[in-house]
Amino acid sequence: MKVLVLGAGIVGVTSAYQLAKAGHEVTVIDRQKGPALETSFANAGEVSFGYCSPWAAPGIPLKAMKWLFMEHAPLILRPKVDAAMLCWLAKMLSNCTSKRYAINKSRMLRLADYSRSSLAALREETGIEYDQRMQGTLQLFRTQAQLDGSGKDVKALAADGVPYEVLDRDGCVRAEPALAHVRDKIAGGLLTPKDETGDCFKFTNALAKKAEQRGVRFYWGTEVNRLDVEAGRVRGVMTNSERLPADAVVVALGSYSPLLLKRYGVKLPVYPVKGYSLTIPITDASRAPESTIMDESYKIAITRLGDRIRVGGMAEISGYTNDLTQARRRTLEHSVMDLFPGGDVSEALFWSGLRPMTPDGTPVIGPTKIAGLFLNTGHGTLGWTMSSGSACVIADLLSGRRPEIDAVDLAISRYA
Incomplete structure (x- = not known):
């Protein structure tokens, strides 16, 4: 499947790596000149x-x-x-209630614990130092x-x-x-x-090189102007220079994700x-x-x-x-x-x-009402912590596999 990943921060790059590992043809688009030059650049390192x-x-x-x-x-x-x-x-x-806090924290811990094992496996697989x-x-x-x-x-x-x-x-x-x-x-x-602990910028750049070795293409200095949506299905994206076709699109644009999505009726509370x-x-x-x-x-x-x-x-x-x-x-x-x-x-x-x-602290990971359009965003202060697990979840969902953890309540549908 031809997949476009929008955003080359820690979440976008880990998603691209896991999607390529799953056998997809992956292209990453980012407006910066390299990986992890925005929110992933100098985070707290924890x-x-x-x-x-x-x-x-x-x-x-x-x-x-x-x-x-x-x-x-x-x-x-x-x-x-x-x-x-x-x-x-x-x-x-x-x-901000005891009931909602317990639900949200349990959900976050579930994803974080999965990300712990996913990161350990990725580190062993790649040998990345950071x-x-x-x-x-x-x-x-x-x-x-x-x-x-x-x-x-x-x-x-x-x-x-x-x-x-x-x-x-x-x-x-x-x-x-x-x-x-x-x-x-x-x-x-x-x-x-x-x-x-670890340097997120170093990790993301090293993993981007590993992703390239798996065939991932990176488009640097490229703005995503809009999605190409036809008959309720995403067909690709329009950049500032060309149209890029795709069978699926993963939006990992961090805080800028809702600005792209709102014109398509996808109300993302980020x-x-x-x-x-x-x-x-x-x-x-x-x-x-x-x-x-x-x-x-x-x-x-x-x-x-x-x-x-x-x-x-x-x-x-x-x-x-x-x-x-x-x-x-x-x-x-x-x-x-x-x-x-x-x-x-x-x-x-x-x-x-x-x-x-997000208002409940949990990222939004999964499909949308538009066929082929997936989200992996809204990680707040925990993008570095949850990135590996989130990437594995999105790769499984996009590949038609059941994720290793319950991911139903991670999707945007939970806000409905």
Whole structure:
């Protein structure tokens, strides 16, 4: 089957690789000059199969009101006259119940656990190196209230069989020795030892080369203007230079997916939530992390990537803007230097990207009402984490095979 994959971020490239492995003739189209040059470029670096939680959770509306007045707020809302933003916010609020949280988290953990095994198989198959480490994620609680409030996450992890450890202050220092310098700032932590870290940009570029070896073609610097749809079936796409025919099309355009789809009556509830990161060269390894620490107070991930520290986080709801705000940089610097002052922030690379978020936290993977048109998008902050499993699901569905996990509730039909 001739398949077009739209988008060459981590989700698009892994999809292309798995589709080619399944025997399809695959072409990838991207407007950039190479792989992973947008949201996948400098993400937090954590591959957190255990730390998968919907942003929509009980208590979030009240917390959000408080965050709006914090100097180092994890959530920044810049309201504007935007129907898509208002609709998305309303749907997200409707998911902030205990019942919806449990359903959404269980669904996310199912996909994440599958992605863990899929990534391990892909790594063994390809031998790709990407500054990977297999030392887990430590969710760090600065207050006793945060530690006490982790009970709902522990319950969900236990229900899905995800390994975890609840740690006291000494346990956190054993997991991350550099925290010994700031032990008085720690109340405890939640360790998910099966989590990993790695440079998503390096991985995506290396996998794109492996995909080319399997016959995948890449069209760089190419804009997708519209889909070619006839009699309820997709026939290809129209780019800025030519028409490319196809038997099937996979949309993996991240936050830009709904902009392409809306003219065809496919209402995809994905909205961009901007995140920021710093990439800092390590100057003192004894004051740097060994793996990933999630600073619960600021919702910021601090990750070791080789000889660098990647600091990523925050959620700014401001539409399709990619400006670099210095106030956000100060928040990232505050979090990392307060815990791990082992890098030179004056030499840091400051970056922002638009995460494609769904209101329930789960990506949208599967067919649409248009025959031959498939979606693999909406992964939010977990595109790197869920990419391998998502790619295997989409390859199975497109090939007419039953996926190895239940994928019915991953499709866009769940919003109907």
